[in-house]
Amino acid sequence: MSKKYKIAVIRVATLDDEKRLNLHGKLIEKYFPDLITKSYCIHDQYDGVHDDTSHVIATEKIVTLVKQIKHEYDGIAISCAGDPAVEILKKEIDIPVIGAGHSVASFSLNFGEKIGVLGIRHEAPEKIVKILGDKLVKSIKPEKVNNTNDLLTDEGRASVIEAAHEIQKSGAVAIILACTGMSTIGIAKFLNEKLQIPIIDPVYSEALVMNSLCKYKNIF
Numbered sequence: 001m002s003k004k005y006k007i008a009v010i011r012v013a014t015l016d017d018e019k020r021l022n023l024h025g026k027l028i029e030k031y032f033p034d035l036i037t038k039s040y041c042i043h044d045q046y047d048g049v050h051d052d053t054s055h056v057i058a059t060e061k062i063v064t065l066v067k068q069i070k071h072e073y074d075g076i077a078i079s080c081a082g083d084p085a086v087e088i089l090k091k092e093i094d095i096p097v098i099g100a101g102h103s104v105a106s107f108s109l110n111f112g113e114k115i116g117v118l119g120i121r122h123e124a125p126e127k128i129v130k131i132l133g134d135k136l137v138k139s140i141k142p143e144k145v146n147n148t149n150d151l152l153t154d155e156g157r158a159s160v161i162e163a164a165h166e167i168q169k170s171g172a173v174a175i176i177l178a179c180t181g182m183s184t185i186g187i188a189k190f191l192n193e194k195l196q197i198p199i200i201d202p203v204y205s206e207a208l209v210m211n212s213l214c215k216y217k218n219i220f
Contacts, residue, residue: 004036005074005214010065011041012058012080013048013148013181023184024079028207035211038073040065047147048181049082050120059084063092070095075210081178081202082125096213100180100202103209105131111174111198116167118160119178120145128178138170139178148181157185164191164199174198180206 009028015021025037042061049058062085066076075096078086083099090097105128108115115132117124117139124132124139142159150156160182167175174197177188183203191199 002034003215003218004034005211006072007035007037007075007077007210007214008066008069008073009037009039009077009079010062011039012045012062012078012082012084013041014043014046015041020184024180024203027183027203028077028210031204031207032211035207035214037077040069047149049080049084050147055082055084059088063088066093066097075214077206077210079180079203079206081119081128081180082121083127096210096217098206098209098213099127100206101125101127101178102131104128104176104178104200104202104205107205107208108132108174108176108200109135111200114171114173116140116170116172116175117178118142118163118167118175118182120147120151120181121178124178128176137172138167140167148179148184151179151181151185157187160187161191161194164195168195168197172197174200176200177202 009025022039025039028037049055070093078099081101083101086099114137115135122141140163142163144155144159180202188199188201
């Protein structure tokens with residue numbers, strides 16, 4: 001019987017609905033059954049992380065939350081492509097701490113040399129830009145999407161699809177979804193079929209990295 005790992009999933013939007021709160025954790029468990037998740041969210045941040053100000057505010061809240069719960073888990077997944085608090089926590093706690101941004105950007109390099117980014121900010125998250133370097137060919141924020149909640153609307157979804165087509169036309173051989181809210185609406189599979197190039201899901205990517213880190217630590 002394989003070893004199970006307890007993972008805390010930190011959502012960066014305030015979610016009062018338990019099903020929505022647990023959605024990323026359930027996806028992680030589906031992708032990698034050895035990971036057992038419990039989900040948390042930060043308080044009073046209903047629009048999530050969508051600009052520099054919300055990123056800074058979220059970082060402080062995440063650090064406080066994680067320090068309270070860290071002793072209960074084998075790893076911490078910050079389920080946000082902006083990776084708020086990740087670098088701070090890596091220096092302060094002794095279990096794996098990963099973010100969706102670093103995870104999805106690193107994974108994307110397996111797909112080719114020209115990577116597009118589709119997110120909810122006018123500029124791609126800093127960590128993703130740093131990892132991709134000159135392999136980043138185009139980054140787009142969908143016109144009708146200004147925060148994670150906009151992805152739940154018909155207009156927001158249509159705008160994401162339109163932006164993905166535009167990125168593909170730029171020559172990208174794969175597209176990073178630079179917002180975990182896009183995992184929430186399950187759009188990666190749909191876009192993969194429509195565009196026929198890899199659409200790289202951030203929650204899958206963070207799950208992949210977390211699974212690997214936990215098993216690496218156990219083996220070595």
